Amino acid sequence: MTLRIGNASGFYGDRFDAMREMLVGGELDVLTGDYLAELTMLILGRDRLKDPGAGYARTFLRQLEECLGLAHERGVRIVSNAGGLNPAGLADAVRKLAGRLGIPVRVAHVEGDDLTAAHPGSLAAHAYLGGFGIAAALREGADIVVTGRVTDAALVTGPAAAHFGWQPGEYDRLAGAVVAGHVLECGTQATGGNYAFFADGDVRRPGFPLAEIHADGTSVITKHPGTGGFVDVGTVTAQLLYETGGARYAGPDVTARLDTVRLTQDGPDRVRVEDVRGEAPPPTLKVGRNRLGGFRNEVVYVLTGLDIEAKAALVRAQMTSALAKSPPAEVRWELARTDHPDAATEETASALLRLVVRDADEAKVGRALSGAAVELALGSYPGFHVVAPPGKGSPYGVFEDVYVPHGSVDHVVVLHDGRRISVVPPDQTRVLEPLAEPPLPRPLPAGPVRRAPLGLVAGARSGDKGGSANVGVWARTEDGWRWLAHELTVARFRELLPETRDLPVTRHPLPRLRALNFVVEGILGEGVAAQARFDPQAKALGEWLRSRHLDVPEALLPTAPGPGSMEASAVTTDTPTEAPS
Numbered sequence: 105m106t107l108r109i110g111n112a113s114g115f116y117g118d119r120f121d122a123m124r125e126m127l128v129g130g131e132l133d134v135l136t137g138d139y140l141a142e143l144t145m146l147i148l149g150r151d152r153l154k155d156p157g158a159g160y161a162r163t164f165l166r167q168l169e170e171c172l173g174l175a176h177e178r179g180v181r182i183v184s185n186a187g188g189l190n191p192a193g194l195a196d197a198v199r200k201l202a203g204r205l206g207i208p209v210r211v212a213h214v215e216g217d218d219l220t221a222a223h224p225g226s227l228a229a230h231a232y233l234g235g236f237g238i239a240a241a242l243r244e245g246a247d248i249v250v251t252g253r254v255t256d257a258a259l260v261t262g263p264a265a266a267h268f269g270w271q272p273g274e275y276d277r278l279a280g281a282v283v284a285g286h287v288l289e290c291g292t293q294a295t296g297g298n299y300a301f302f303a304d305g306d307v308r309r310p311g312f313p314l315a316e317i318h319a320d321g322t323s324v325i326t327k328h329p330g331t332g333g334f335v336d337v338g339t340v341t342a343q344l345l346y347e348t349g350g351a352r353y354a355g356p357d358v359t360a361r362l363d364t365v366r367l368t369q370d371g372p373d374r375v376r377v378e379d380v381r382g383e384a385p386p387p388t389l390k391v392g393r394n395r396l397g398g399f400r401n402e403v404v405y406v407l408t409g410l411d412i413e414a415k416a417a418l419v420r421a422q423m424t425s426a427l428a429k430s431p432p433a434e435v436r437w438e439l440a441r442t443d444h445p446d447a448a449t450e451e452t453a454s455a456l457l458r459l460v461v462r463d464a465d466e467a468k469v470g471r472a473l474s475g476a477a478v479e480l481a482l483g484s485y486p487g488f489h490v491v492a493p494p495g496k497g498s499p500y501g502v503f504e505d506v507y508v509p510h511g512s513v514d515h516v517v518v519l520h521d522g523r524r525i526s527v528v529p530p531d532q533t534r535v536l537e538p539l540a541e542p543p544l545p546r547p548l549p550a551g552p553v554r555r556a557p558l559g560l561v562a563g564a565r566s567g568d569k570g571g572s573a574n575v576g577v578w579a580r581t582e583d584g585w586r587w588l589a590h591e592l593t594v595a596r597f598r599e600l601l602p603e604t605r606d607l608p609v610t611r612h613p614l615p616r617l618r619a620l621n622f623v624v625e626g627i628l629g630e631g632v633a634a635q636a637r638f639d640p641q642a643k644a645l646g647e648w649l650r651s652r653h654l655d656v657p658e659a660l661l662p663t664a665p666g667p668g669s670m671e672a673s674a675v676t677t678d679t680p681t682e683a684p685s
């Protein structure tokens with residue numbers, strides 16, 4: 105008795121046609137859509153300030169207008185967190201849409217996550233609920249379930265619990281569904297999208313993923329036949345590592361042990377996920393708080409040709425002097441040396457100097473900054489110009505994690521007929537404890553090495569969690585893992601990524617995945633909405649790491665690279681040296 109759960113959205117703004125593609129592309133029992141992220145909650149909070157009836161993902165409604173009849177005909181239930189800050193409002197809107205289209209569907213919603221009133225100063229404060237509210241709605245016959253803030257994996261654990269009759273405490277089964285849900289939640293990231301080894305398949309238009317879930321919690325990750333992209337152990341590994349921390353992946357219903365996950369190729373575009381173990385959930389629920397942090401502005405100066413460093417020093421001194429009477433609370437300069445010597449185009453001869461300012465007072469980052477920047481136009485470095493005229497200051501957000509006991513949240517399901525069902529908090533919980541580091545494989549024997557990019561032998565995927573980031577790195581072969589596990593220490597990681605040198609970095613080995621997961625605390629400042637960094641969500645932090653050069657055993661490097669390939673140009677051809685034993 106297999107349950108087929110598909111995904112049609114990994115974020116608010118994902119491919120609009122995905123819902124239809126998933127409904128017509130093959131068999132499904134449930135179709136999910138994940139529309140919420142930390143930044144999305146802030147955006148929806150600002151929408152709600154302008155219109156109290158807003159606060160949900162309107163794209164979902166437009167997709168349903170095209171696809172509701174199709175889902176009804178095929179008997180596919182739809183579960184989505186598109187309700188955002190206003191799940192009741194979205195449920196009403198779906199009912200009105202169904203009535204206008206003449207389609208008889210039962211719509212339920214899940215509420216209780218909104219704790220904004222208990223957190224003064226927050227634009228939005230929402231607890232991450234589990235999947236048993238969704239399960240209750242489906243057991244009562246709902247065709248469509250919309251939620252507010254639930255964990256991303258809850259969109260899968262809820263339908264699985266409803267279908268198989270799982271109860272709280274069946275931790276291994278629930279943990280298996282959590283892992284499947286985590287793989288599905290970001291859509292095409294599981295089918296070759298944003299994948300380190302994207303050249304392994306045709307990823308111009310990856311199909312969306314689905315999971316075939318079994319009663320024991322095992323699953324197979326796959327996609328509809330004939331769709332683009334590909335599913336293999338690598339694409340699933342990459343997504344498993346995305347935005348995670350240690351081996352314990354905690355949620356409201358269960359803590360899944362990522363160090364127990366076993367992945368095997370089960371045929372073309374099929375990866376079996378098994379052996380997942382679960383533990384009781386932690387005693388608290390995570391609450392994501394979004395608040396306005398102040399105002400920011402930026403100017404990007406273009407520096408062209410010779411004397412880049414001197415030009416940058418001149419304009420920096422001029423702006424510092426101009427802002428000295430009322431300096432912003434935070435001033436940050438970044439020089440990106442994108443210039444090339446003797447360049448054939450003006451753009452490739454130019455570097456970018458970025459000035460970012462922040463302050464609680466909008467005036468300090470608005471006209472004061474833009475006026476000072478513009479006034480330099482005829483009296484600064486030669487070739488002075490900026491990427492865009494500086495504007496007024498704009499508000500920025502701050503994301504924070506806080507935790508509350510399960511019992512402080514009123515997790516409720518509101519059914520199509522108005523009945524309300526309360527979801528009982530878990531009766532067993534477990535405080536998360538540090539795990540002992542697992543035994544590492546035997547190191548590779550000493551042999552010839554060459555200077556080459558890490559990415560020739562390892563994949564990576566990175567992402568944000570509040571102000572921190574994670575970088576998951578995995579080896580493609582067992583010998584690669586034997587080298588990686590001993591070579592990529594915290595010290596070597598900091599050496600390769602100098603921006604992390606002064607920050608707390610924790611390494612978590614996951615031998616069954618042949619992977620290391622690094623958590624870098626504070627690298628993103630106050631979170632993505634604060635835009636404290638060039639790459640504010642750390643999406644490319646892993647690719648930067650893969651581009652860095654170190655001594656790699658020759659036995660691991662690709663053989664006979666093609667002319668002009670990355671392998672041909674990146675591997676140093678100096679005389680090999682011996683790796684230390």
